[in-house]
Amino acid sequence: xxxxxxxxxxxxxxxQSLIYQCAxxxxxxxxxxxxxxxxxxxxxxxxxxxxxxxVHQRIATDARRAHDALEECLREVLLIEQWDMETLAMxxxxxxxxxxx
Amino acid sequence: xxxxxxxxxxxxDSGAYTRSLLLERLSQMADxxxxxxDSWTDIQLAAxxxxxCVLVLNHHVNDAPPFEFLQQVKKVLPQSLVVVISSPGxxxxxxxxxxxxxxxxxxxxxxxxxxxxxxxxxSERITLLRQQQLLNQEHLDLLRFLPTAALRRIFSQPVPGKxxxxxxxxxxTDIRDSTxxxxxxxxxxxxxxxxxxxxxxxxxxxxxxxxxxxxxxxxLLAVFEGGARCHMALKCASAIQSSIxxxxxxxxxxxxxxxxxxxxLGTTEHLHFDVxxxxxxxxxxxxxxxxxxxxxxxxxxxxxxxxxxxxQPLQDSIVVRGFDAAVPCIHIKKLRNTYEKSI
Numbered sequence: 165x166x167x168x169x170x171x172x173x174x175x176x177x178x179x180q181s182l183i184y185q186c187a188x189x190x191x192x193x194x195x196x197x198x199x200x201x202x203x204x205x206x207x208x209x210x211x212x213x214x215x216x217x218x219v220h221q222r223i224a225t226d227a228r229r230a231h232d233a234l235e236e237c238l239r240e241v242l243l244i245e246q247w248d249m250e251t252l253a254m255x256x257x258x259x260x261x262x263x264x265x
Numbered sequence: 266x267x268x269x270x271x272x273x274x275x276x277x278d279s280g281a282y283t284r285s286l287l288l289e290r291l292s293q294m295a296d297x298x299x300x301x302x303d304s305w306t307d308i309q310l311a312a313x314x315x316x317x318c319v320l321v322l323n324h325h326v327n328d329a330p331p332f333e334f335l336q337q338v339k340k341v342l343p344q345s346l347v348v349v350i351s352s353p354g355x356x357x358x359x360x361x362x363x364x365x366x367x368x369x370x371x372x373x374x375x376x377x378x379x380x381x382x383x384x385x386x387x388s389e390r391i392t393l394l395r396q397q398q399l400l401n402q403e404h405l406d407l408l409r410f411l412p413t414a415a416l417r418r419i420f421s422q423p424v425p426g427k428x429x430x431x432x433x434x435x436x437x438t439d440i441r442d443s444t445x446x447x448x449x450x451x452x453x454x455x456x457x458x459x460x461x462x463x464x465x466x467x468x469x470x471x472x473x474x475x476x477x478x479x480x481x482x483x484x485l486l487a488v489f490e491g492g493a494r495c496h497m498a499l500k501c502a503s504a505i506q507s508s509i510x511x512x513x514x515x516x517x518x519x520x521x522x523x524x525x526x527x528x529x530l531g532t533t534e535h536l537h538f539d540v541x542x543x544x545x546x547x548x549x550x551x552x553x554x555x556x557x558x559x560x561x562x563x564x565x566x567x568x569x570x571x572x573x574x575x576x577q578p579l580q581d582s583i584v585v586r587g588f589d590a591a592v593p594c595i596h597i598k599k600l601r602n603t604y605e606k607s608i
């Protein structure tokens with residue numbers, strides 16, 4: 165499956181968000197990882213009948229389509245939020261004020 | 266009332282921002298002392314031994330793999346709770362794979378996390394850890410009442426499967442004709458009577474420096490340890506037979522002496538101390554053969570006890586199920602000079 169973001173980059177986006185309440189890109193990244201897992205899962209399924217093959221092909225096609233759409237979504241969300249597209253660093257303006265310690 | 270120290274709560278997070286979020290929420294936890302680190306390299310685990318510890322590690326994909334550190338935590342602080350926050354996908358799978366081999370992580374939370382959910386989980390586990398710590402403290406306090414150093418050693422680390430061989434005198438007591446008693450009386454009355462009889466026996470066993478291992482329906486299993494164990498066990502058996510309770514509810518007693526395997530049986534949820542071995546079986550068989558008011562002991566017990574008997578005990582050789590040769594035994598009705606200790 166072709167991808168714009170590597171697994172490592174998706175994990176890096178998720179790492180920076182941590183909490184559920186302010187993690188839109190992380191949520192999208194999490195679902196992308198889920199779609200990659202789904203794609204990989206069906207690739208390893210055994211095709212014993214024609215029905216099996218059709219089922220797996222359908223899942224593969226739609227997982228790919230959903231993955232491409234969500235990746236594009238993630239790219240645009242990161243641009244809208246003004247993330248650094250080189251380092252994939254979250255802009256400071258999106259962070260809650262860190263507590264000093 | 267025993268009190269326990271606060272739990273050490275370690276937060277390890279290489280990201281300043283995410284670390285601050287964790288600190289903000291987890292600083293609200295009760296009964297904890299917070300320690301915040303941006304890396305695990307400067308954590309002195311050995312300094313935390315003795316306290317309960319909770320580690321919350323927020324693992325970033327660019328961090329060094331934490332596996333060796335987590336294994337070290339479980340090695341140095343085996344009772345600690347280890348929680349790892351991870352990105353889903355490959356990082357999560359790598360942690361699970363490591364855990365399968367080493368069992369060094371108690372819980373993995375996938376990011377993004379709900380801080381309230383994490384806080385609730387930790388709060389629950391910290392309460393349990395403190396309860397466990399309190400029980401351990403009370404357990405150590407109770408160890409002081411155990412009669413022998415050897416048994417104290419077993420009880421100091423109550424781990425299922427831990428067992429050691431000790432030389433012990435094993436005593437079984439059992440009420441004679443208990444079926445008749447149950448039929449003659451109401452179950453409630455019989456239960457009350459049984460409780461009185463067993464409580465009286467347990468008091469005497471304690472008095473003669475033995476230890477009750479367990480009740481066995483209508484009787485008790487007890488062990489005696491140390492150089493004078495046979496003497497003390499015989500004295501105790503005689504005191505039981507002379508007690509008021511035994512006069513109204515006759516019992517038979519069996520005694521044997523030798524190597525016995527003692528240890529903790531069960532799982533972490535349910536533990537109990539037990540003793541097993543040929544001499545445990547032999548004492549149980551002799552008990553079942555002893556008549557009402559009688560002590561049936563192996564000749565080995567009587568010779569080691571160095572007793573002067575009122576009248577020469579009846580020497581016998583008894584065939585016991587499970588033993589190839591007949592076992593040399595003595596039948597004792599009463600001992601001379603059974604000294605009365607004040608109860």
